[in-house]
Amino acid sequence: MQQCQMQIVENMRIARDTYRMSLRANELDLSLFTPGCFINIKIDDSAYLLRRPISLYEIDLAAKLVRIIYKVLGKGTELMSKMAAGEELNILGPLGSGFPIQNDSQSVLLAGGGVGVPPLYELGKRLQERGVTITSVLGFQDADSVYAIKEFETLGQVFVSTIDGSFGQKGTIIDILNKQEIEFDTLYSCGPAGMLKALDEKYQGKKEGYLSFEERMACGIGACYGCMVNTKAGLKRVCKDGPVFALGEVSYE
Amino acid sequence: MQQCQMQIVENMRIARDTYRMSLRANELDLSLFTPGCFINIKIDDSAYLLRRPISLYEIDLAAKLVRIIYKVLGKGTELMSKMAAGEELNILGPLGSGFPIQNDSQSVLLAGGGVGVPPLYELGKRLQERGVTITSVLGFQDADSVYAIKEFETLGQVFVSTIDGSFGQKGTIIDILNKQEIEFDTLYSCGPAGMLKALDEKYQGKKEGYLSFEERMACGIGACYGCMVNTKAGLKRVCKDGPVFALGEVSYE
């Protein structure tokens, strides 16, 4: 883990309340950044004390850039959205474990919901390099919230759902998966808690798979015990022991 | 009084820990700004809750600019010193009463110490337009802290003192005034409390004169009663009833 100032190269609105930001990573050893791990961003206003955890959407080793996609939810992300190219953000990373890549997997399902979509893209790119067949199922609130479809289409087939049916199929990605017969041996998913639970219940014991969880964090490095998740092996820290856990690992009671 | 965003046009180091900042005032009616009044600056970090009161060094009606000179003393002014041209500051102003300009005054003494020097310059420019003879006596800590001498020289004769004698005469401006015979009918001064007291004791009853005081402020608009000064007519607010008080008005016990 390193701490450094990163320069904003681009900060672009790509959907309602949703922005893509590219950050210059000259001082970082990007080989340590793997898909599914995250960075912890210091908001450039010291009243906003805690860092904001954001997953990596893309790691561009050649250009020494990392990209994130974030949604404006509260004041911190709002301040981020108002920053201009050239300004700097202090970041801490890489944090968390990332998605394990299985050597023997032939076909994967990427299942993303809302702000859970971004980390699956870098993962997909790396799997594509290995020749794995990729199907993506992405869920959003409505047409205005949809983003990154074109990018995922470069990886393979893409199914999209929106809650209000204004784009793609109406409903959640679980509805798609219940209707559509999709071939895959490994599942990778990130999204809201309810979605992860539904996927876990549907596929545990049947498929190989990894789910990336979110929890409110203070430190992001495993020191505060703020971000616990209940697993069958006891309480674990989402930030340090996760955020990725295997199917069947988390206990939902 | 108005509140507005002002754009930084220049932010230049002019002496040790001392900066001159030009702010674009398109939205402000600069005719309301008079020498000796001040603006209250919101630091662009919300943890620094209170505004910072800073006097006007120069009011450029034609260019629609105001200039300030400020010294880095604490975290707020330090953050200001790191801002770049193009960035914006939220300001409130004009605040305070300003220096009264006497119609019958023929010659004035401008006596400034440290961060009290700036407001005397705009005053001097306006007095010069009226054909008043101006002598300036400016005191600083040491040679590295000296600034704005050239500007004051455009107004008339200038005497400079430094505490350590590394520039001009050694000592305080009071030492200069005790040695030097300077002709003037009106005194204008701004500087540390001790200097103002010494001037008041030296000249009250003998000359016409106005002293600009400093006190720690919360609101700057007369609402909090934080910035009181004891006068012979009772407690007054430096921000609203001052910052300028006549010779003999303030009581120092």
Next chain:
Amino acid sequence: MNRLAVELPGLSLKNPVMPASGCFGFGREFAELYDLSLLGSIMIKAVTREPRLGNPVPRVAETPSGMLNAIGLQNPGIDKVEGELNWLAGFHLPIIANVAGYSDEDYCYVAERIAKVPNIGALEINISCPNVKQGGITYGQDPAVAKALTQKIKAVSSKPVYMKLSPNVANIKEMAKAVEEGGADGITMINTLIGMRFDMKKRKPLLANKTGGLSGPAIKPVALKMIYDVYETVKIPIIGMGGIQTAEDVLEFFYAGASAVAIGTENFVNPWICPQIIEELPKVLDQYGFEKMTDAIGVGH
């Protein structure tokens, strides 16, 4: 229907937003900036029987997301304040008079007199000022003393009485219960926490009074927690305050249990904050799905 209206003892408020005591003087400075009749009410600066000079300077200092003050109840005394109230009558608002004192007699004298001023809607009894040596906070830390004072003031006041609670207690519920039992019509809370800063160069406390009252956003979570507790303990309404900066903050105070709010320190940062928040409140109600302000009182429980 006025979505923002709130009815409280003595206070028919067209909106639940008012400046907090000590942060608005008697309104004169702000009347130059906007029409004071936009406000729900005004909590005027603390009034004592005799004029008070307050503490020496420095009286204010900054802290992270907060400030300290040790004004020390400077005010011109009840005689002069009656004049200010006359002037405020022009704005057609029910005014809340903040009453301070150093003995039961002082409190009662001022309370009885000021309650008779027609445009006074209610009294706010300041038993929580941390910046005066006697009186003030001692009344605010002992439930029995607070209850007795409430009873005495209720006996002489012709207007509803709100007791202003101090956060510098181990158990705020006891204090709230005590003033309710004493007959208080409402509670206002919180006053400032006690805090301190040092002047690093001078090697002494930054404030001449050494300690001061901490206000501003820094104390917001403490205010919310105490209002939450008091709401569960008493039946009388709460006017909440402590670090409010936005219309969303106002709603958060309602969630905790406030029926109206006061804004203090933020007036110093943005003198137009009260009318701005009043203007934004309907949008915030829409955003979080409330028809009217009163629907949000205590929903966080």
Next chain:
Amino acid sequence: MNRLAVELPGLSLKNPVMPASGCFGFGREFAELYDLSLLGSIMIKAVTREPRLGNPVPRVAETPSGMLNAIGLQNPGIDKVEGELNWLAGFHLPIIANVAGYSDEDYCYVAERIAKVPNIGALEINISCPNVKQGGITYGQDPAVAKALTQKIKAVSSKPVYMKLSPNVANIKEMAKAVEEGGADGITMINTLIGMRFDMKKRKPLLANKTGGLSGPAIKPVALKMIYDVYETVKIPIIGMGGIQTAEDVLEFFYAGASAVAIGTENFVNPWICPQIIEELPKVLDQYGFEKMTDAIGVGH
């Protein structure tokens, strides 16, 4: 001469800076970032007799210049913690064990056992945790109860005992006096204030535990004031904490009366903060004209 050295009961510290309990785990995460032997000491996470799962999530929330936590003393219990202490022995530091409990017996059991671990320099008795239903803070709000507990722990502990005071009291001096009379060797302060935030969309408290402990810069002025008061009341040394972010803050705590400091929340923002502050302290001593750290203790009085 080591300008930063401080001698306290049980603690020969090469510098006065240590991470605060609960903000550093048992040091494992930070050992990956820097050499822990740079620190003055380490206050380890609270230890209880039995393993504790703590509270449900969300356990943390942000507030202006601060944060709320309701971890709820999650810890693996004394058996496992002894293993962690063994590992920490490799850094050659006197460790401060933070002891929590729900009854006198619990506290004494853990205190007696953990005091025997060789690299423990002193115990810090947590009578001020706001996030557990019984025990914790009740011990921290009643002087008689705190004194009795101090006496019992002193009787069984082979190492010096520091009592950790809660700021959620009306009179911190009484508490300090009580633990001094009970035989405490030192005081650590302050623990967190109690606070709350609401989830505006869900219309309920943001933390699953409803309330949490407020820490960070927001509480710094409260910590300074309480340390100032306690310094004037007792003779035993104070380890100060509450919102420290810089080396200058450390010196300000010394002015107030601290003889050493702990850094909590800031470790979450900048994990390298402790060694950075240690590195900057000599410069800050120069800047304000102190030869050594100990010269600054209490100079603000």
